[in-house]
Amino acid sequence: MKKMKKKKKNLRNQNLILKIRVKSLKWRVKKMRRMKKMEKKRLLNQMKLPIILKLKKLKPDQGKKQKMKKKIQMQRLKFQRQMVEELKQLQKNQEKKVME
Structure with a gap:
């Protein structure tokens, strides 16, 4: 009987470990997506800056x-x-x- 109880605990621990791994993976994926979005925005802003500066020079x-x-x-x-x-x-x- 004691052995059975130990196995259940082990199973529970393994499930927890799996859940944590999945969560950390999801979080990493979210972080990567966020970083990509930020990079895109940064690039767009860099492209827009000279145009904006020209407009400002034209209409101060x-x-x-x-x-x-x-x-x-x-x-x-x-x-x-x-x-x-x-x-x-x-x-x-x-x-x-x-x-x-």
């Missing part, structure tokens, strides 16, 4: 234009808010006059 003012557009937009919003507030005040004043 792009950032300034966007900032100016934002500023103008913010000014418009402020102006609209002011107008709305003034209209509300006018309406309140008219209502007060009507009440009197």
Whole structure:
């Protein structure tokens, strides 16, 4: 009876070892795939860099234009808010006059 129990333990251990091996293999495969993807991205970026630099040389003012557009937009919003507030005040004043 004791021998049987020992065999079961051995089997269990072997199964565990097999599972661990499979897991480590899967992990290695995932790591390799990830590395390949990263390498592809790196190569693509290296290919794109000179093109991007050329574009930047052609249009250096792009950032300034966007900032100016934002500023103008913010000014418009402020102006609209002011107008709305003034209209509300006018309406309140008219209502007060009507009440009197």
